[in-house]
Amino acid sequence: MTALTLEDARKGLASQPFSVLLKARVAAFGNGAATLELDIREDLLQQNGYLHGGVLAYAADNAITFAAGTRLGPAILTSGFSIDYLRPAKGIRLVAEARVLHSGRRQATCRCDLLVLGDDGTTTLSAAAQGSVLTRNGPTS
Amino acid sequence: MTALTLEDARKGLASQPFSVLLKARVAAFGNGAATLELDIREDLLQQNGYLHGGVLAYAADNAITFAAGTRLGPAILTSGFSIDYLRPAKGIRLVAEARVLHSGRRQATCRCDLLVLGDDGTTTLSAAAQGSVLTRNGPTS
Amino acid sequence: MTALTLEDARKGLASQPFSVLLKARVAAFGNGAATLELDIREDLLQQNGYLHGGVLAYAADNAITFAAGTRLGPAILTSGFSIDYLRPAKGIRLVAEARVLHSGRRQATCRCDLLVLGDDGTTTLSAAAQGSVLTRNGPTS
Amino acid sequence: MTALTLEDARKGLASQPFSVLLKARVAAFGNGAATLELDIREDLLQQNGYLHGGVLAYAADNAITFAAGTRLGPAILTSGFSIDYLRPAKGIRLVAEARVLHSGRRQATCRCDLLVLGDDGTTTLSAAAQGSVLTRNGPTS
Numbered sequence: 001m002t003a004l005t006l007e008d009a010r011k012g013l014a015s016q017p018f019s020v021l022l023k024a025r026v027a028a029f030g031n032g033a034a035t036l037e038l039d040i041r042e043d044l045l046q047q048n049g050y051l052h053g054g055v056l057a058y059a060a061d062n063a064i065t066f067a068a069g070t071r072l073g074p075a076i077l078t079s080g081f082s083i084d085y086l087r088p089a090k091g092i093r094l095v096a097e098a099r100v101l102h103s104g105r106r107q108a109t110c111r112c113d114l115l116v117l118g119d120d121g122t123t124t125l126s127a128a129a130q131g132s133v134l135t136r137n138g139p140t141s
Numbered sequence: 142m143t144a145l146t147l148e149d150a151r152k153g154l155a156s157q158p159f160s161v162l163l164k165a166r167v168a169a170f171g172n173g174a175a176t177l178e179l180d181i182r183e184d185l186l187q188q189n190g191y192l193h194g195g196v197l198a199y200a201a202d203n204a205i206t207f208a209a210g211t212r213l214g215p216a217i218l219t220s221g222f223s224i225d226y227l228r229p230a231k232g233i234r235l236v237a238e239a240r241v242l243h244s245g246r247r248q249a250t251c252r253c254d255l256l257v258l259g260d261d262g263t264t265t266l267s268a269a270a271q272g273s274v275l276t277r278n279g280p281t282s
Numbered sequence: 283m284t285a286l287t288l289e290d291a292r293k294g295l296a297s298q299p300f301s302v303l304l305k306a307r308v309a310a311f312g313n314g315a316a317t318l319e320l321d322i323r324e325d326l327l328q329q330n331g332y333l334h335g336g337v338l339a340y341a342a343d344n345a346i347t348f349a350a351g352t353r354l355g356p357a358i359l360t361s362g363f364s365i366d367y368l369r370p371a372k373g374i375r376l377v378a379e380a381r382v383l384h385s386g387r388r389q390a391t392c393r394c395d396l397l398v399l400g401d402d403g404t405t406t407l408s409a410a411a412q413g414s415v416l417t418r419n420g421p422t423s
Numbered sequence: 424m425t426a427l428t429l430e431d432a433r434k435g436l437a438s439q440p441f442s443v444l445l446k447a448r449v450a451a452f453g454n455g456a457a458t459l460e461l462d463i464r465e466d467l468l469q470q471n472g473y474l475h476g477g478v479l480a481y482a483a484d485n486a487i488t489f490a491a492g493t494r495l496g497p498a499i500l501t502s503g504f505s506i507d508y509l510r511p512a513k514g515i516r517l518v519a520e521a522r523v524l525h526s527g528r529r530q531a532t533c534r535c536d537l538l539v540l541g542d543d544g545t546t547t548l549s550a551a552a553q554g555s556v557l558t559r560n561g562p563t564s
Contacts, residue, residue, distance in 0.1 A: 017184045018193035021162075043158045052159035053206075053219055054199025061194045078194055079389070079414060080268075082223035082364050082505035084532045084555055086525035101551050102509035106388075107361070107416070109507045109551065111534070127221075128524050128532065130553050132361060132414075132507055134389070220530070220555060223364035223505050225391045225414055227384035242410050243368035247529075248502070248557070250366045250410065252393070269383050269391065271412050273366055273502060273555075275530065299466045300475035303444075325440045334441035335484045335501055340477025347476075360476055362550075364505030409503075 004069055006030065012074065013066075022058065026066065032100035034066035039093055040116070051089035051116070051126075059096035060112045060129035067098035068108035068133030079107070081131025083114075089126040091116040098129075108133050145210055147171065153207075153215065163199065167207065173241035175207035180234055181257070192230035192257070192267075200237035201253045201270035208239035209249035209274035220248070222272025224255075230267040232257040239270075249274050286351055288312065294348075294356065304340065308348065314382035316348035321375055322398070333371035333398070333408075341378035342394045342411035349380035350390035350415035361389070363413025365396075371408040373398040380411075390415050427492055429453065435489075435497065442485065445478065449489065455523035457489035462516055463539070474512035474539070474549075482519035483535045483552035490521035491531035491556035502530070504554025506537075512549040514539040521552075531556050 004012075009029040013019045013036070022044065028035040036059055038044075046052040065078045098112035114127035145153075150170040154160045154177070163185065169176040177200055179185075187193040206219045239253035255268035286294075291311040295301050295318070304326065310317040318341055320326075328334040347360045380394035396409035427435075432452040436442050436459070445467065451458040459482055461467075469475040488501045521535035537550035 012188065015188040016193060017186045018195055019187075021184045022195075043162045045158045046160075047153065047156040052157060052199070053202045054159055054163075054195070057198035057202050057222075057224075058193070058195025061198050065194075077229075078226060079361065080223065080225035080391075081198075082221065082553060083198075084221035084524075084553060085219060086532055088218075101507075101548060109362075109509055111551065111553075125524060128534065128553060130505060130507060130534075130551060134416075220502065221532075223412060225383075225412060227391055242366075242407060250368055250503075252410065252412075266383060269393065269412060271364060271366060271393075271410060275557075294470065297470040298475060299468045300477055301469075303466045304477075325444045327440045328442075329435065329438040334439060334481070335488075336441055336445075336477070336481025339480035339484050339504075339506075340475070343476045343480050359511075360508060362505065362507035363480075364503065365480075366503035367501060370500075 004074060009034065009066055019062065022055065024062065029066060030070055032067065032070055034063055034070060034098050036063045036066065036096045037093055040091055051094060053085055055094065056089060056114050056127045057083055059094055060114060063096035063098035063112050064110040064129065064131040065133055067100050067110045071100050071103035071108050072133065072135050075136045076133050077136050079132040079134050081129050083127055083129040085127045087124060087126050089116045091118040093117040106135050145215060150175065150207055160203065163196065165203065170207060171211055173208065173211055175204055175211060175239050177204045177207065177237045178234055181232055192235060194226055196235065197230060197255050197268045198224055200235055201255060201268065204237035204239035204253050205251040205270065205272040206274055208241050208251045212241050212244035212249050213274065213276050216277045217274050218277050220273040220275050222270050224268055224270040226268045228265060228267050230257045232259040234258040236264065247276050286356060291316065291348055301344065304337065306344065311348060312352055314349065314352055316345055316352060316380050318345045318348065318378045319375055322373055333376060335367055337376065338371060338396050338409045339365055341376055342396060345378035345380035345394050346392040346411065346413040347415055349382050349392045353382050353385035353390050354415065354417050357418045358415050359418050361414040361416050363411050365409055365411040367409045369406060369408050371398045373400040375399040377405065388417050427497060432457065432489055445481065447485065452489060453493055455490065455493055457486055457493060457521050459486045459489065459519045460516055463514055474517060476508055478517065479512060479537050479550045480506055482517055483537060486519035486521035486535050487533040487552065487554045488556055490523050490533045494523055494526035494531050495556065495558050498559045499556050500559045502555040502557050504552050506550055506552040508550045510547060510549050512539045514541040516540040518546065529558050
């Protein structure tokens with residue numbers, strides 16, 4: 001397998017209509033890590049003006065998948081993940097930083113930090129996630 | 142606390158811009174259970190034409206929160222959840238059924254089944270989740 | 283693959299020194315489900331006289347693995363699981379009931395209820411878990 | 424609340440019969456982090472000669488609880504955790520290093536690395552966990 005490049009990752013994200021809807025971007029990709037970002041805008045919020053937990057969960061899921069893709073290649077399926085919400089997410093940008101803890105032939109396990117960039121330039125850890133990704137070899141897992 | 146009604150839950154969901162963006166609906170609410178639904182449409186998909194895992198994660202998060210709300214009332218925060226993806230989600234509607242396993246004074250723990258309704262009328266379990274919700278009493282958790 | 287029997291499962295459990303230390307038993311096994319039990323005794327407790335959370339976690343892990351084994355056979359590895367503790371566990375017996383939600387060629391995902399049998403004959407749901415198990419095909423995952 | 428000391432933590436662990444059974448030790452405690460250790464011995468293994476996953480889960484649960492205790496004090500209950508197994512655990516000692524990611528008035532969320540020390544002096548990351556701990560204020564959670 002030839003390693004995927006940042007450009008490959010950006011094309012991959014652009015081929016996901018839901019990621020396009022959320023205007024997510026690949027900010028970094030390679031060597032067992034991936035960073036996705038999206039600007040926090042009105043229609044991604046919940047009822048109290050914070051970023052909706054579902055957006056944080058989307059970003060965790062996808063950043064974990066992309067980080068795993070740096071090791072396993074493009075034919076992968078996220079097996080599952082868990083997320084803990086730490087602080088209400090308020091700011092201008094969500095930054096999801098995922099890194100591979102271990103990868104084998106069939107599976108990679110990743111952690112992800114969900115950071116929020118405030119309008120004062122500070123970043124806050126808003127949620128933490130951990131999950132596993134499997135290669136997609138054969139008709140179904 | 143007066144118990145929340147289905148109408149309250151629908152108003153609550155309508156006050157979440159992200160849920161409005163995804164066009165989620167409250168299909169059932171009460172007695173320790175809540176069902177959210179949304180129609181599967183093009184802009185919620187991933188690159189292979191399946192519903193994006195992030196949409197499943199959103200639905201799990203929110204259905205768990207609403208189910209907990211039937212016991213804990215409206216002033217709550219989702220603490221976290223885990224989700225396992227079982228099968229690629231393809232169909233016309235996502236149905237997220239959450240139920241409270243246990244609720245106390247401060248916390249409720251829920252399970253959630255993520256079902257996909259196919260155009261042939263069958264439903265398939267696409268993902269399974271479990272999570273906890275805390276009351277929001279005081280300045281921060 | 284020939285399906286494993288209850289007797290196979292009991293031999294499997296007896297081959298785990300840690301399960302022998304905890305005196306765990308296979309109470310049921312087959313058709314996508316497995317039940318492990320152990321008697322709650324003094325040296326399995328925590329500081330307040332309740333069953334230690336680590337024993338509940340052990341039972342969840344192992345019951346999930348055994349339930350998956352009814353579908354995937356004996357050459358499997360538990361990928362991971364999550365557990366939510368619901369109520370302090372006090373009683374005479376821990377009963378861990380796991381069932382497969384979905385199994386494919388390589389992976390099975392299970393839920394597990396951790397029940398405690400009291401000396402009055404009632405059972406209480408003390409914790410809930412969910413996890414995935416992979417086949418062990420090849421040198422390592 | 425006066426901060427707990429390493430000696431307090433060691434007394435706390437010694438008051439848990441299950442931790443005594445497993446011969447767990449507190450190796451470090453304070454400032455949002457805790458390390459528990461135990462020697463890998465025959466009766467903690469599974470059928471293939473590796474440390475049983477249930478021992479790793481016990482250590483994750485307890486190290487997370489102790490790390491949270493450095494912030495929240497002694498009256499706490501672990502709410503739940505998730506664990507991903509990365510590599511079969513073979514060696515002479517299990518080292519569970521947990522650290523608080525965020526703590527508030529009522530809750531702390533922690534990550535935990537489960538490391539195995541080999542007889543050649545190397546350490547290997549065998550599993551990774553993440554979980555939450557609540558204060559125990561009042562009759563029930």
